[in-house]
Amino acid sequence: MHVKVPPISERVRGLAHAAAPTHVSIDGSAGPARGGVDGTGRPLLLVRPGEPLHGLPAADDVVVTVDLSASRTLAGVEHPRGLLKVQGWAQAVPPADLREAAVAVAGRCPDEALFAAVEGDPAGPRLFRVDVGYVIYLTGQESGMLDAEQYLAAGPDPVHDAAERMLRHVNEAHREQLGRAVESLVGEPAPEPWLWELDRYGATVRSGLADPTLIRFPWPSPVDGPPALERALSRLLCPR
Known part of the structure; x- marks a missing residue:
């Protein structure tokens, strides 16, 4: 599974x-x-x-x-x-x-x-x-x-540190692109989107202010390192 x-x-x-x-x-x-x-x-x-x-x-x-x-x-x-x-x-x-x-x-x-x-x-x-x-x-x-x-x-996610850097970059520079991608994937508006969690299994987007919703986007398979995580995140931001 x-x-x-x-x-x-x-x-x-x-x-x-x-x-x-x-x-x-x-x-x-x-x-x-x-x-x-x-x-x-x-x-x-x-x-x-x-x-x-x-x-x-x-x-x-x-x-x-x-x-x-x-x-x-x-x-x-x-x-x-x-x-x-x-x-x-x-x-x-x-x-x-x-x-x-x-x-x-x-x-x-x-x-x-x-x-x-x-x-x-x-x-x-x-x-x-x-x-x-x-x-x-x-x-x-x-x-x-x-x-x-x-x-x-246990230990933190093996890509934790790289994931946090990527997450901050998206939230600082690519939130409009994130919003468009989420709306395209879920088929409805995603107000105030923020990348909330990022890990080797997927990404979680936080949408809304007063009553936020968390939307999970799992990767097709767990990534095995920062380069694979960056590629997975790029595909999320640019859905086809």
Whole structure:
């Protein structure tokens, strides 16, 4: 059977790859969070002095729940793509991994405190990593839970980074062409069209403002790399 959308574990990992922490809950109390996600999908938290996690000894861990939020900016307005709640165990990032963790955080949350965190001074800002226990996801009309094995064994779409670049380019430079293509394919007007998701299995177009509709256009077969994805997207934009 032809697969039209990525497996949910892959989609969730893709959202995590593009997400940033917004809140962290510890012992029933919640507060804002700053950080990113490492290459394996584990949340990274930048913690300042005085915040609850800061005084945790390096060898200890504590149960936390981290909210990760992924969004897409269209016409200067952020629209939610998905919310993930990652429950696991927070522990200070080992000294050997501090620089790599800081680079990952800087991609989502640029902050001068990262320089101090890399120095490893226990009295200054610190970096913590969350070992995943399970992940609750809410994306569009779908919700559910992945255990650590399902989540960590998956990965983002192999063409994720190239897809995001192509998606931004279409939304910045080819929206009129996108609108004409969608109207031709579905046989009815497609107001305010935006390319919403792009992956190896197909493309999703968001149409409408007050009550948006998501229209999925699967590829005839999954693409095997960025060049094939670019060709598939070109065929979508120029239907015959």
